[in-house]
Amino acid sequence: MKSLLSEDRILSVDIGGSNIKATILDAQGNLLNEYKKLPTPLPAAPEKVIATIQELVKDFSDYNKVSVGFPGYVRNGRVFTAPNLDTELWRNVCLQEQLKDALNKPVRLVNDADLQGLGVVKGQGLEMVITLGTGFGTALLLNGNLLPHLELAHHPVSGRKSYDYYVGERAFRKHGEEKWNQRMERVLKILKAVFNYDHLYISGGNASKIRFNLDENITIVSNRDGIKGGTRLWLQEDHHFSETCQSAFKIF
Numbered sequence: 364m365k366s367l368l369s370e371d372r373i374l375s376v377d378i379g380g381s382n383i384k385a386t387i388l389d390a391q392g393n394l395l396n397e398y399k400k401l402p403t404p405l406p407a408a409p410e411k412v413i414a415t416i417q418e419l420v421k422d423f424s425d426y427n428k429v430s431v432g433f434p435g436y437v438r439n440g441r442v443f444t445a446p447n448l449d450t451e452l453w454r455n456v457c458l459q460e461q462l463k464d465a466l467n468k469p470v471r472l473v474n475d476a477d478l479q480g481l482g483v484v485k486g487q488g489l490e491m492v493i494t495l496g497t498g499f500g501t502a503l504l505l506n507g508n509l510l511p512h513l514e515l516a517h518h519p520v521s522g523r524k525s526y527d528y529y530v531g532e533r534a535f536r537k538h539g540e541e542k543w544n545q546r547m548e549r550v551l552k553i554l555k556a557v558f559n560y561d562h563l564y565i566s567g568g569n570a571s572k573i574r575f576n577l578d579e580n581i582t583i584v585s586n587r588d589g590i591k592g593g594t595r596l597w598l599q600e601d602h603h604f605s606e607t608c609q610s611a612f613k614i615f
Contacts, residue, residue: 366597367390367594367598368390373429373597374386374466374593378433379475382400383401392595400419407448407452413458429466430471431478432479433445433472433475434500435453439459441458459471473512474500474512480503481596489504491563493565493567498516499516499530532568543572547573547575562582565581566589567586
């Protein structure tokens, strides 16, 4: 059973390494107000992030569901890694349950690239989304349905260099646009060979810095294009989110 009604109003929250953003969407994914944002607290401990979200949305009163994108590995509402916040602070944190208690609304929590991916894909075949920002985010969807999340960002791509290290924001600043573009060309060739996707979408702040020609089945999209993800998350099947955090399988 799917859990979206025509009268629903969804609070969509994007937890980032620099800022936490929130807005309200209707059941069609339309923006009902502009994003509000507050700086991500430092250190970004769970209780501080939750308090920041509460402060950010205190004037939002017309929502009845919550969608949250988190920058790390998430399964069944539990955070396992948070490389851009601090994994040691976040490992095994039941963030979905804690936000449900803090906001008193049903919450669905997924990786931030997964949430973005839900918003941009067409729902046709195997579609892949990568986000180029502080790190390297990825999402895979089959006919519009999220597939199990892969933290491809941590896989070695050159020697011991992970994708985060190889084409993340630090690499762009350190090596410059020309070398970063050379690296991105290599990365896209690898993704094409490994995943054989039907379509690839590139998002994130550094997507606009790509200077080489892309294949016809690759599209650059903006963060705003992914807004509908907050709504479409509630069109995913319930069983992906029904397991309580306390009974979720622990891998660390």
